[in-house]
């Protein structure tokens with residue numbers, strides 16, 4: 001049971017479950033989730049497609065009913081205090097459809113009229129750098145400008161708590177950065193923020209604390225630094241080996257020499273963990289200057305030629321891989337491999353404004 005005392009929480013969730021009927025049988029989207037979001041923090045739900053992030057945020061926003069569990073938003077419950085909660089939160093959905101024949105200013109004024117109090121819409125436009133578009137029809141705005149308009153619409157009620165569901169999916173790098181700045185400003189002004197994302201760099205840059213979600217459960221929780229520190233080393237050394245003899249991959253498999261496994265590198269100086277990665281290996285290390293010379297010595301003794309070697313800082317992606325053995329996502333404008341986003345796989349929420 002949730003403690004009935006005065007809530008110090010922006011959000012309190014206990015034992016949240018959501019089961020959808022599904023075509024081929026029940027789908028457990030959220031499976032016993034606990035969350036504590038404190039006032040003034042930017043809290044991230046990070047996880048792969050289908051992890052249950054959107055389902056969770058929809059329940060917090062009062063758009064969907066839980067199958068089981070308890071939810072408090074700003075110390076209130078949706079069942080009894082829906083009007084009050086709506087007056088105190090701002091919601092930016094994954095996608096928003098706007099009425100085409102309204103200007104930016106008209107739409108902001110309309111949304112402002114839904115709230116008892118809040119700023120003059122003209123003072124909100126500069127917060128999202130849309131003042132020059134005040135009299136433009138919303139249909140003429142670019143994708144990034146429309147996302148920022150959606151944020152402005154969430155701000156006109158002067159919310160204490162804001163929800164952003166995958167705020168930058170599909171945006172180009174410049175538009176992403178502009179939206180990051182808007183979210184950072186809101187945080188600096190003391191607003192509580194909950195955002196979902198499958199971009200680890202976004203979570204790392206924006207969030208004070210992150211819950212990594214997989215299969216409807218929180219599998220890790222902490223500040224980005226705490227989560228990264230769990231790996232036991234701050235650097236990743238990735239390398240691939242040439243095969244000895246004919247054929248083979250970067251692990252030595254398929255050539256004449258016996259294949260190497262990640263264990264072969266586990267006892268090198270400051271190596272905290274080792275895994276197969278793509279066509280080679282990835283070592284989590286504390287001190288690359290100690291680990292790399294020892295690695296080169298070992299490969300020399302084993303007679304294995306090095307094809308390539310790179311080092312980088314540990315990311316939340318590595319935390320996810322260490323926890324699940326899978327990658328968080330294979331794309332992202334600034335992700336690990338720079339491939340184009342997979343885009344609209346699965347369901348996307350669309351909201352019609354006005």
Ligand SMILES: Nc1ncnc2c1ncn2[C@@H]1O[C@H](COP(=O)(O)OP(=O)(O)OP(=O)(O)O)[C@@H](O)[C@H]1O
Pocket residue numbers: 020021022027028029047048049050051052053054055056198345346347
């Ligand atoms: N209305 C629905 N009916 C049936 N299953 C659903 C429904 N909505 C979501 N699901 C399923 O519930 C699971 C969680 O989906 P959800 O959209 O919450 O995940 P997510 O982490 O937000 O993923 P994404 O990043 O793709 O938005 C998935 O298996 C999804 O297919």
